[in-house]
Amino acid sequence: MTDKVARADKVALITGVTGQDGAYLAQLLLDKGYIVHGVKRRSSSFNTERVDDIYVDPHEAGARFFLHYGDLTDATNLIRLVQETQPGEIYNLGAQSHVQVSFETPEYTANADALGTLRLLEAIRILGLEKSVRFYQASTSELYGKVAETPQHENTPFRPRSPYAAAKLYAYWITVNYRQAYGLFAANGILFNHEGPTRGETFVTRKITRAVAAIHHGLQDALYLGNLDARRDWGHARDYVEGMWRILQHDEPDDFVLATGDAHSVREFVELAFTETGRTIRWQGEGVDEVGVDQASGTVLVRVDPRYFRPTEVDALVGDASKARSRLGWSTTVTFRDLVAEMVKADLARAAGGTWRNGHST
Ligand code: NDP
Numbered sequence: 001m002t003d004k005v006a007r008a009d010k011v012a013l014i015t016g017v018t019g020q021d022g023a024y025l026a027q028l029l030l031d032k033g034y035i036v037h038g039v040k041r042r043s044s045s046f047n048t049e050r051v052d053d054i055y056v057d058p059h060e061a062g063a064r065f066f067l068h069y070g071d072l073t074d075a076t077n078l079i080r081l082v083q084e085t086q087p088g089e090i091y092n093l094g095a096q097s098h099v100q101v102s103f104e105t106p107e108y109t110a111n112a113d114a115l116g117t118l119r120l121l122e123a124i125r126i127l128g129l130e131k132s133v134r135f136y137q138a139s140t141s142e143l144y145g146k147v148a149e150t151p152q153h154e155n156t157p158f159r160p161r162s163p164y165a166a167a168k169l170y171a172y173w174i175t176v177n178y179r180q181a182y183g184l185f186a187a188n189g190i191l192f193n194h195e196g197p198t199r200g201e202t203f204v205t206r207k208i209t210r211a212v213a214a215i216h217h218g219l220q221d222a223l224y225l226g227n228l229d230a231r232r233d234w235g236h237a238r239d240y241v242e243g244m245w246r247i248l249q250h251d252e253p254d255d256f257v258l259a260t261g262d263a264h265s266v267r268e269f270v271e272l273a274f275t276e277t278g279r280t281i282r283w284q285g286e287g288v289d290e291v292g293v294d295q296a297s298g299t300v301l302v303r304v305d306p307r308y309f310r311p312t313e314v315d316a317l318v319g320d321a322s323k324a325r326s327r328l329g330w331s332t333t334v335t336f337r338d339l340v341a342e343m344v345k346a347d348l349a350r351a352a353g354g355t356w357r358n359g360h361s362t
């Protein structure tokens with residue numbers, strides 16, 4: 001008998017399926033003919049909005065998308081889910097994914113993001129599935145933190161700058177360790193920021209596009225932001241979930257950076273987003289007193305609020321995805337300008353739709 005056991009044919013388990021990436025990935029895998037099992041958390045209110053379009057009643061013939069209650073902090077639950085669903089591919093996307101929130105909930109973030117990854121890897125091992133499962137870990141450009149070189153690639157040293165990044169650092173290395181120690185097909189995608197119209201409302205891109213739409217429709221007066229000079233390499237989530245899938249189809253388990261190679265500041269994102277509604281922003285003042293003024297009316301539309309400054313900030317990130325390009329044939333298809341335009345357009349439609357909700361911002 002060889003040590004190669006056939007993978008469960010096109011059966012995937014996704015943690016974090018209700019998140020931005022989970023929903024895009026579930027759709028991609030369904031389009032490729034997979035059976036998709038997603039893990040959702042118990043919530044007192046609906047939390048499946050992003051996957052409602054692809055959900056079909058499991059009693060219906062041909063249903064290929066199934067949701068299961070679960071949590072990365074519950075090892076027994078994870079073992080049972082892996083046993084019941086017998087996946088050939090596991091995508092570990094579940095996480096407390098907000099950097100700023102991780103300073104307020106560091107222990108929970110470590111539990112879900114670091115130990116949660118360990119629990120899932122152990123579930124595979126306990127069930128003896130090391131040779132039949134491929135494991136994807138949602139690693140992050142935040143690992144680079146206080147960057148040692150630019151652009152960042154697979155061999156750039158990690159210098160995490162937040163409880164979130166420190167937890168993800170553990171998850172990165174435990175994934176590498178299970179690959180080396182147990183021969184598990186375990187791979188890290190080191191993904192730079194990726195966004196889209198369903199991006200969580202408290203990440204800066206979506207916070208901006210929501211505000212631009214709300215201001216346009218008279219639902220909000222101004223946008224309050226933190227560090228306007230932070231630079232990020234922003235791509236479209238649709239491209240990045242394709243990259244995740246390709247990472248697991250590669251001949252060998254390996255770690256890959258996915259990035260556009262193009263960085264912009266928060267300030268540039270704001271300017272571009274407002275131009276989508278015909279407004280030109282002029283900046284005045286300095287530091288916490290800086291404001292963004294609508295050139296035509298003179299109204300202040302953007303203000304700085306120090307509450308959004310982070311105790312330790314990651315100033316600038318930009319990725320080098322040459323390895324993914326050459327070995328996986330992966331590349332991005334959406335420009336920064338088109339990404340901003342798509343996000344503003346979607347939020348304008350929501351704001352016009354009369355179901356607008358203002359939420360607690362971060
Ligand atoms: P989201 O915040 O949109 O989604 C996170 C998902 O994880 C949600 O489904 C959430 O459930 C779930 N989750 C949170 N805590 C737990 C837990 N304890 N147990 C099980 N599930 C949990 O993140 P994204 O979709 O943007 O990101 C996906 C992954 O990729 C995350 O791990 C993130 O850290 C990582 N990443 C993201 C990047 C990006 O730019 N988007 C870049 C690099 C890495 P609920 O809906 O109930 O809150």
Ligand code: GDR
Binds near residue numbers: 139141192204226310
């Ligand atoms: P990030 O994303 O921390 O890069 O993590 P976020 O959009 O939260 O911040 C990007 C940059 O914008 C600055 N910023 C603000 N951020 C927020 N949220 N709110 C503000 O008001 C604001 N003002 C300025 C931030 O300081 C930061 O420099 C995201 C998450 O998806 C992680 O899970 C993922 O790992 C990384 O991207 C790659």
